[in-house]
Amino acid sequence: MKTRNFLYSQKVAPYVFVLPFILSFAVFWIYPLITAFTMSFQKITPSATDWAGLNNYIKLLKDKVFIQAVTNSAKYMFFTLVLLIPFPMIFAVLMDSNIVKAKGVWKALLYMPALTSVVISGTLFRLMFSEYKTGQMNVIAQALGFGTYKWLKNDWSGMLALLILACWRWTGVNMLYFLSGLKAIDTSLYEAADIDGASPIQKFFYVTLPLLKPTTIYVLTISVYAGLAMFLESYMLWAGNSSPNNIGLTIVGYLYKRGIEKNDMGYACAVGVILLLVALIINFAQLILNGTFKKEED
């Protein structure tokens, strides 16, 4: 009876409620995170684990394949930011206006790609970007008077395929983020701007854009992470983790290749640590530039 009363007291109950988080945090977050760091300083073979100091990192900096993976991921992240922030924002503004009819239908259709497994969308896109003349991209190329092209065997067109797949999957999702941000803007601000005689373009730049900032920062943050950590799209587009001349290899793809396929866990963890550092640096830089921390101090 005594333990019962103890567990039922208002002082102890909150700890009972948050216990699953504490356990999950310890076992499936902090422990693997620390292990990732320690393993990155080790040489791990199936038979033995030895300390390797900074060897993994030194080797990484000279590893041409790793450099290429980083370049690919960085390029992919950069272009997804360029493509998947301004356009979905404009689409959302348009969708929020009263000139578009049957909004529910368009919103649902634009969200559909996000529901489709990457296994399926990757297969569909591989067929569309195939080198045969029946692939949709080659149908378009031929219609424009060009010959067929090996889309998934060349550097720039492989990246293009990844970017088109990314736009296909995320345009609708990002548009919904911006749409919910727009709904939170007080309409009286637009009325005030109307009284001041502001043009629609002025209203977009002086009312909509500044007030959408929290949403934009949110979308930017998740896009930086998603861009740098992209792997499955490439894995599925090339049906496996190997693309010709590594044109589709990403940082996580290389981590997977080294850690799972080649069973070189120490080296793979060093790749992961570098990914984490890059992601954190970019995000903090972005948040500082956007003044997020300043606002909290005020």
Place this chain on the structure above:
Amino acid sequence: MGSAKTKNLSNSPKHIILSVLGTGFFVILCGIIAFPVVAGLLASFRPGTELIRRGLAIDFNVNTMTLSNYKYLFGGNADSQKYFMWYRNSLLITLVTVVLTLAVCYFVAYGLTMYEFKLKNFLFTLVIATMMVPFEILMLPMYKEIIALHLIDTYVGVIITGLCNASTVFFFRQYLSGLPKELLSAARIDGANEYYISVKIILPLAKPAFASMGILCAMGSWNAILWPLLVLKGAEKFTLPIGLNTLLTPYGNNYDVLIAGSMFGILPIFVIFLIFQKYIIDGMTVGAVKG
């Protein structure tokens, strides 16, 4: 562009032209977006071998269409049995994941919202911190951990690592902090204990939050690839995406099952989405407004 929101010009010719242009724009955009899936659907009604020869060629000719892929898929043969085993595995994993994730995340969020205690802010900071590290970095150590715990090739191993999901906790917390705290004190005066209050009084009020998070979690679990790909080893344990992925070998000739099975695999999630659309958008966008 914002002006259209406030001005009422609904009958002017200018407004009608703008409406046609604005709506037309989304018709075209949605046409482009729907294209791959429509093309895949059409291809699923052609013999699997044509997928290699003709790709996703758009062909609305009803005479050349055939149900043979679907007949084969539902035919009860070895491939069909394998496919529906994966389908059943996916359904099972999704169901268990949703129920357990909702339960864990609700109670954690409840503890972090309804009480004042010493570690409250610290713990909430930790919840946010877990969102700052991409899963991919933890993937290898966690894989080793799962092997050490003898959970490799088990559903427990697939499910357990993601049960306490930070964004789900965050969403529940946002929702619960909007409920009046007086409910708790009133219930306490009536003699209800802390756990009774959380389950019988507050939980029913949080039903919309459960709906939003349940559907998002179901979608995530149904389509999960990376972690199940690492944990599950035996073909009889595969989930649908992992199973479909194995059909993609260069020597595979299972294109009948692949294309029809892919289309049939999208179905449950599309149906759920169309029914619960409102909840999904609510659940998804909470972080985007508050920043």
